[in-house]
Amino acid sequence: MGKHVITLMVNGESHRLEIEPRAHLADVLRDELALTGTHIGCEHGVCGACTIRVDGAITRACLLLAVQAEGAVIETIEGLSDSGEIGDLQDAFRHRNALQCGYCTPAMLITAQDLLLHNPNPDRATIRDHISGNYCRCTGYQAIVDAVETVAKARQTAGERA
Amino acid sequence: MSGPLSPLDRPNSYIGRTVPRPNLERLVEGRGTYVSDMTLPRMGHVVFVRSPYAHARIVDIDTGAAKQGEGVIAVVTGAELVEQCSPWVGVLSHLKGLKSAPQHAMAVDRACWQGEAVCAVVANSRAQAEDAAELVQVQYQELEPVTDMRTALEPHIPVIHAELGDNLAFERSLDAGEVDKAFSEADAVAEAEFVFGRHTGVTLEARAVLADWNPGERRLTVYQGTQAPHMMQNIFAKHLALEEAQVRVVCKDVGGSFGIKVHVYADEMATAALSKRLKRPVKFVADRIESFVTDIHARDHICKGRIAVKQDGTITAFAIDDLTGIGPYSMYPRTSAIEANQVVNLVGGPYQARNYRARARVVFQNKNVMCQYRAVGHPIACSVTEGLVDLAARAIGMDPLEIRSRNLIKDDAYPTDSPSGLKFESLSHHASLAKLKQMMDYDGLRAEQKRLRRQGIYRGIGLASFIEVTNPSAAFYGVGGARISSQDGVSVRMDATGAIIVQTSLTEQGQGSEALTAQVVASALGVTLDKVRVILGDTDNTPYGGGTWASRGAGIGGEAAWQAGKALRMNILEVAGTILQTVPDMLDIDQGVVVDKGTTRERIGLDEVARIAYFRPDTLPADFQAELLATRHYVPRQYPFAFTNGIQASWLEVDTETGFITLLNHWCVEDCGTIINPQLVDEQIRGGVVQGLGAALFEHCRYDERGQLTNGTMADYLVPMASEMPDIEVGHVVSPTLESELGAKGAGEAGTAGAAACVANAVNDALEPFDVTITEIPLTPSLILNALGRRGG
Structure with a gap:
């Protein structure tokens, strides 16, 4: 199968890649760039485990061909961890035990951050609704909702103080 | 005072404390290695x-x-x-x-x-x-495929494996007490056929x-x-x-396991x-x-059940006839007969009735293999038992909570056993029921239910008492010839800086095996958690043992960790005693420092003990050798299983126009003995409940008559997502097992065991004005509309 040369901007680094046009972005991130924090759960866009940020919007990496992402700003859990942008969410997840096996967690964190960026003061039903595209088999979701709620309140308080 | 200190008495014990699990930073940053x-x-x-x-x-x-x-x-x-x-x-x-x-x-x-x-x-x-x-x-x-378990044993149906003679994999019958007499003397008899859909684990990885x-x-x-x-x-x-x-x-x-x-x-x-x-x-x-x-499927049972009850609410007998289809092979090496066997063991388990008859048949079929999935057999047994208890209550006009209160085994009756031969060391059904009643404000909800019914809003309360098999001994698999260890081993050593390295035969899939091991070892030794590192999941680098399944980690692996930690403490204190020229019995370890026992008077740090033991042994007596490694193994022997118990309740609303169910609240009170980390136990319960709720409402592997799975994608096979799930309130009663020093029992199955049962009971309670009884899961909208006779255009 013929390959395409594309340039992907991932976590602020530019990568020139030779890939098959059929390759989806989750596979390319994992297999070509070894960014294994983006997980694969279903590869048909339901489970949400491969959620990343593309041009600021949360996106299922399994539903996007890598060639479609050329020129886009791609952010994965690795980049968001290194930058510290979601450090408070990660800390809250850890203290609330909002993860068990951890497989859904990177995507869940990115989805939660997306909510808090757009709605700094969500109620529990809104949090549940926003993460309802991310499947977690372990926790039963309540601890995740608690952790997100805690961070929302903490950011509000910090914002009021500032 | 004599005798060993209990885990709870150790200075700065981590037993019973919520602390974050080690190694979670790795997972939240996407740095795990799956x-x-x-x-x-x-x-x-x-x-x-x-x-x-x-x-x-x-x-x-x-x-x-x-x-x-x-x-x-x-x-x-x-x-x-x-x-x-x-x-x-x-x-x-x-x-x-x-x-x-x-x-x-x-x-x-x-x-x-x-x-x-x-x-x-x-x-x-x-x-x-x-x-x-x-x-x-x-x-x-x-x-020709064999797909319908109801007909799999009929003579005109092909035999899948000709050499076996028929499609019957396993059959077990049990007859305890005087069942016929109990039924003939009953004031009321209720019966139903309970149908459980096939579902599967859907681990995210x-x-x-x-x-x-x-x-x-x-x-x-x-x-x-x-x-x-x-x-x-x-x-x-x-x-x-x-x-x-x-x-x-x-x-x-x-990335998830659940069996x-x-x-x-x-x-x-x-x-x-x-x-x-x-x-x-x-x-x-x-x-x-x-x-x-x-991936193995689970459940897929059709179970006919009968219950005999007296007008005063006394339940006198249970009888079941269970049928399950397991696919074309019994899975290896745990077999696909365990679930049906558990159903026979567990039906009626929380109750005093001594008359019990059961038959279970396990048949082959040309569908995917079936085997043990979280709470093996428990959801079936619990749904049948609790469904029958509600039917009995309705037959004699008694409140569902009241009939349970009259029939649950008394809290002072232990040790005791069940008609199926289960041995119960110490359960707390009545304390759990009382706690649940108070947590959920049962009387208040009943009043609200009545008030809302007048407005055409149909809400229901469902209860489900359960018992849970945990801490399995060799009785589970070992006696049957399988090389599946029921014991676990833990090695604990102090390194040359005074830090602690633990190797355990438990494995980690997110339950918190590493956390409980670290907490137990830190408590046994007297060191802070940050000094303890746990290694697991490697046959080259851990003691031999069973691993993590059947709610055995805390109770078996945890006790081995406790014993190993205690043994290393004694070894360390022998070295310290030699250095300090005092007897080890006069010393203890508190927060990583050797102290005079019963005080916080510091004598020597563990780093210094390690330095002398590893680098200056020449300063110790010639006949003394420091041993800064200890290994202990543990397996329960008195009781084949450490049974736990609990009760769940559901409060939900049924939309009688659409058949949709809205879960409003869910409670679970359970008793897993000594709690090592309260947060981890609560989250095991919540996660387990939601898995049970998935089975109750959504999850179903739908096969056609040719044996084709018709909904094998995540778009077609529904799983519980955040927006449909309620918050779940968890309460505890604590009855430690006296068989181990730690006293811990398991908690991994409890949530899944009772969730579907109480949801089904709540749906029937909500639909009581329509005189409808549904005994099938998943409780899909179409099932409910059918039952209401509203299946239309």
């Missing part, structure tokens, strides 16, 4: 060609075109792989009469379910292997295995998401003609066999479509 993430030099990717038929003879496999595919390393048929991997039969000797047929790593001449692998393609990339797999030409002759046969070392290393590494070590050795010492099983991060990843899967055996055949690493990761047709 098998799916791993690559090795020269690694091939295997993709399986799978039977599209539920039952078919394999006439011919043409691999010629596939072998020419780009990047293809090998194409191997089931018949060819027999050279590398011997077949197995999933039976246990203590399940008398259980039979099954030999199962191969891939089908050899006949495929027995849709999804069974018949040919393997190994290539340099997954995509190349998938491309080449499409070029494999398999010629099948379709055979699919099954994954990376096998690496190194001919230079003559060793096979298997990286596998498994709950039982030592069991797998034995199985790989046995069927690949190796010594166990030639096999190392490594279990790193696992799905404790079994021997044919395609995973094939992957290891292919590595041996090809002399290079081979990796298999199931895709989601494969997961649905190959």
Whole structure:
């Protein structure tokens, strides 16, 4: 199968890649760039485990061909961890035990951050609704909702103080 | 005061404290190592060609075109792989009469379910292997499939394995007390047929295995998401003609298991066999479509139940006739008869009634294999028992809480047993019921229910008492001849800086095995948690033991950790006593410092003890040798299982126009004995409840009459998502087991055990004005509308 040369901007680094046009972005991130924090759960866009940020919007990496992402700003859990942008969410997840096996967690964190960026003061039903595209088999979701709620309140308080 | 200090009495004990699990930073930052993430030099990717038929003879496999595919390393048929991997039969000797047929790593001449692998393609990339797999030409002759378990034993139905004589895998009957007399003397008898849909685990990370046969070392290393590494070590050795010492099983991060990843899967055996055949690493990761047709399914029971009750509410007898279909083979090595066996064991378990009759039949069918999934048998037994209790209550006009209060085994009756022979050390049904009643404001909810009904809003309350099998001894598998260890081992050592390294035979799939081990060892020793590092999931580097399944981690592995920690403390204090020229009995360890016992007077730090022991032993007496490593093993012996108990309640609303159910609240009170980390126990309960709620409302592997799974994608097979799930309130009663010093029992099954039962009871309670009784799950909107007679256009 013929390959395409594309340039992907991932976590602020530019990568020139030779890939098959059929390759989806989750596979390319994992297999070509070894960014294994983006997980694969279903590869048909339901489970949400491969959620990343593309041009600021949360996106299922399994539903996007890598060639479609050329020129886009791609952010994965690795980049968001290194930058510290979601450090408070990660800390809250850890203290609330909002993860068990951890497989859904990177995507869940990115989805939660997306909510808090757009709605700094969500109620529990809104949090549940926003993460309802991310499947977690372990926790039963309540601890995740608690952790997100805690961070929302903490950011509000910090914002009021500032 | 004499006698050993209890775990709770240790200075600065971590027992009973919520502290974050170690190693979570790694997972929240996406730095975990799941098998799916791993690559090795020269690694091939295997993709399986799978039977599209539920039952078919394999006439011919043409691999010629596939072998020419780009990047293809090998194409191997089931018949060819027999050279590398011997077949197995999933039976246990203590399940008398259980039979099954030999199962191969891939089908050899006949495929027995849709999804069974018949040919393997190994290539340099997954995509190349998938491309080449499409070029494999398999010629099948379709055979009549056996799909309906209700008719599987009828004479006109084909026998799947002719050599077995019939499609009956296992049958068990039990008759205790005077059942006929109890029914004939009853004031009311209620009966129903309970139907449980097949469902499956849907672990978010699919099954994954990376096998690496190194001919230079003559060793096979298997990286596998498994709950039982030592069991797998034995199985790989046995069927690949190796010594166990030639096999190392490594279990790193696992993306969910729940019993799905404790079994021997044919395609995973094939992957290891292919590595041996090809002399290079081979990796298999199931895709989601494969997961649905190959990960074990569970439940799929039809259970007829009867209950006898007196007008004063006394339940006098239970009787059940259970039927389950397990697919074409009994799974290996735990067998597919355990769930039905558990149903027989557990029905009626929380209650005083002594008259009990049960029959369970387990039949073969041409569907995916079935085996043990979280809470094995419990949801069936609990739904049947609790459904019958509600029917009995309704028959005599008694409140559901009141009938339970009159019949649950009294809290002062222990030790006692059940009609099926279960031994109960100490349960707390009545304390749990009282706590639940108060937590949920039962009387207030009843009043609200009545008020809302007048407005045409139909809400229901459902209750479900349960017992839970935890801490299984050798009675579970070992006595039946399976090399599945019921004991666990823990080694604890102090390094040269005074830090602690723990190796345990438990495994971690997110439950908190590392956390509980670290908390127990830190408490036993008297060090802070940050000084303790836990190693697990590696047969080369941990003591021998069972792993993490059947709610055994805290109770068995935790006790081994406690004993090992205590032993190392004594060893450390002997060294300290020698250095300080005092007797060890006068010393203790508190926050990493040797102190005078009962005080906080510091004598010497553990770093200094370690420095002297490792680098200046010349300063110690010539006849003294420091031993800064201790290993202990533990297995329960008095009780075959440490039973726990609890009760759940559901409060929900049924929309009688649409059939939709809205879960409003859910409560669970449970008693797992000593609680090591309250947060982790609560989250086990919540996660378990939601798995049970999924079974109650959504999850169903739907097969057609030809044995085709019709909803094998995550778009079609519904799982619980955040927006449909309620908050869950968890309460505890604490009755420690006296068999161990720690006193911990398991908590992993409790949530799943009772969730579906109380939801079904709540739905029936909500629909009481319509005189409707539904005894089938999942409780889909169409099922509810049908029951209401509102199935229309």
